Amino acid sequence: MTSSTTGFQVIRSASLVDEAFRQIRVGILNGDLAAGSPLRDSVLAEQMGISRSPVREALRLLEQSGLVEKSANRSYRISDLAAADIPELATLRLADEIVAVRTIVQHKVALDPLDAALERLGSPGTTALEIAAADAAFHAAVVALAGMPRLNARYADLTDQIRLVLLAGDLEQTGSSSVLVERHTALRDALRTAIDSGDPLPAIRAWEAHLLQGMQVPDLLDPL
Amino acid sequence: MTSSTTGFQVIRSASLVDEAFRQIRVGILNGDLAAGSPLRDSVLAEQMGISRSPVREALRLLEQSGLVEKSANRSYRISDLAAADIPELATLRLADEIVAVRTIVQHKVALDPLDAALERLGSPGTTALEIAAADAAFHAAVVALAGMPRLNARYADLTDQIRLVLLAGDLEQTGSSSVLVERHTALRDALRTAIDSGDPLPAIRAWEAHLLQGMQVPDLLDPL
DNA sequence: TGATCGCATTCTGTCGACAATCGACAGAAT
DNA sequence: ATTCTGTCGATTGTCGACAGAATGCGATCA
Structure with a gap:
């Protein structure tokens, strides 16, 4: 430097x-x-x-x-974001992450930066808050890999608002650390196989399932 | 002064x-x-x-x-938005419009507000600038139909930036008014049949094709 | 006793002024 | 002749203060 x-x-x-x-x-x-x-x-x-x-x-x-x-x-x-705002926020977040996934697959971006986030997610002795932060960091890292500055900016705003909603209703439902590592590792692997095969659809499906189980996303997505 | x-x-x-x-x-x-x-x-x-x-x-x-x-x-x-920024902007715009289309189809939103935009698009004796504005107004109306305030806001920002790019490179390639009316009417009809059948995929495909011919969108979309 | 009007206080929006910082230019030193 | 340095004008960043609006309280009247 x-x-x-x-x-x-x-x-x-x-x-x-x-x-x-x-x-x-x-x-x-x-x-x-x-x-x-x-x-x-x-x-x-x-x-x-x-x-x-x-x-x-x-x-x-x-x-x-x-x-x-x-x-x-x-x-x-x-902002008094209520549960009523969750569907929109979750929908937009999913849409943005799918854009990132598609871009990554198309450009065959190297996935190494995700390993650090996965490691932090699995390091022992972390509080629930830290686990949630590491979870968010993994998704943010994926979005960042797309290399789209405007996508990054609006995604950051979205995650802030979502975090505010969760704070208000404190329905933090992060699972245990081990299962989270497992799930996110699966996401990375799905991304990798999608890059190898050139077909992003399986990765997108994995993403939808992942975010669906995270919070109630509207059924917007099944028709895909 | x-x-x-x-x-x-x-x-x-x-x-x-x-x-x-x-x-x-x-x-x-x-x-x-x-x-x-x-x-x-x-x-x-x-x-x-x-x-x-x-x-x-x-x-x-x-x-x-x-x-x-x-x-x-x-x-x-x-902002000195150049042709290099078009792929990201176009990708994000398409993603947002697809979110709107999906929401509209799922909620079976009434499409009447689109007729006004179509009419303005087809009214005779409009300048090229007015035609472009009516074109944008149609797409904005579709996004508005989804009823998602945050989607609306970020879509407006996107269209502003895209307009700025077009202004800089003045590659305004709006076709004739009649063909534009035809194409956008087809979009509305695709939306309507999607609502009736409950399957948004044809409408999404129509949207992708429409935006693809409007400006060079990356090939992000064909895998869908 | 309750409602309404008026006053006082507080807060927001806006303004003009001061301070800090940057880019450019000129002069000096090598 | 070239490079470094010191200074200057220009422009941004920040501040304290004023004016209008809103809120709350109290007094007066029905």
Whole structure:
């Protein structure tokens, strides 16, 4: 890399907007911020020790990414995603992952980056939260393999919203670690055989089945 | 300085951010704003007669919607979407429209709203630009029929970006009005028969063929 | 006692100004 | 002549403050 000789790191002071975005986002996804209560920019700004302007821009970005919405009296609050929103979110996520699978199969992308995610998924002594994170990381890695930046961006937004729904209804139903490793390894193998054979359909079927058992996806998919 | 050169209007009400977003967006999509030149918030603010803050927030929103990009700590500029970006954009658009088609077929949504779009497409004496708009409106109407707000939002962003690409390379290859009416009527009929039979596959195939002939979509789709 | 109007407080939207940073240019040193 | 360095103008990032709107409370009247 560029700075390998000196060990210097590239200095990039992220803008306050990016920093505020990041902090508010993790605050929401960790459940630290109360679900229904309004998000007041002045309060957030004071808590972060910055002015309101960057916070306001960050809130707008969070709104576009779906984690935050403006209520009628025009104050921001965390999106109250309910079980009613699950079908749409799950459908869109499945659609995006299928796009990724197809692209990967068509371009015969190397699958090595998935091994790291699989390993993290199977490492012993991980909390349920870490297991869920590793699960999400595997799917995100698959999507990333497609090399489509816009797909990546919108997929990240989707997973954030889904995580918010799960947080609200706390119906975290991640199975045991071992069975998860088994299932995701099967997914990778399906991808590999699809690449070898050139036919993505079996991999797509495996993906549908996988996401179907993860959460109730509408029966949109069987006709395929 | 009046806004005669750019066609911007002085903003009066609503939210200045929304208004600025709207005006800059149409300015980009109409080609009024130079493609490569930087978008300076001070200049835009002055042209619209408002301060820089709303403009900056609008530019950030435009960045997330893909029409504008910013180099680190430097000025915004219109995204230089090239022909290299067409495969991803077209793939994502097709994926989204297929999601809509599947949802419509499964829920047996009434197709009446499409007739208005078809009529506009076939009304005589329309310019090539209006024909293109009516074409896009038909597809947007189909997506809207699915009733999925997030799908709608991201589809709108996609079509904006695609329009920007077409604007840059001006390879507008809209056929004659009559043949377009014919093709889109066929799409609606395919949708209808799919709803009646309960099998979305023929409609999906019709959609793939339609979008394939519209612009070079990668061969992602034939395995379906 | 209950409802409605008015006032005060709080919050959001917007603005002008200051500070920080970047690219370019010119001058100096090799 | 070329390269490095110091400075300057331009532009972005951030801030504190003001104005309008909304909310809540209290007083007054039916």
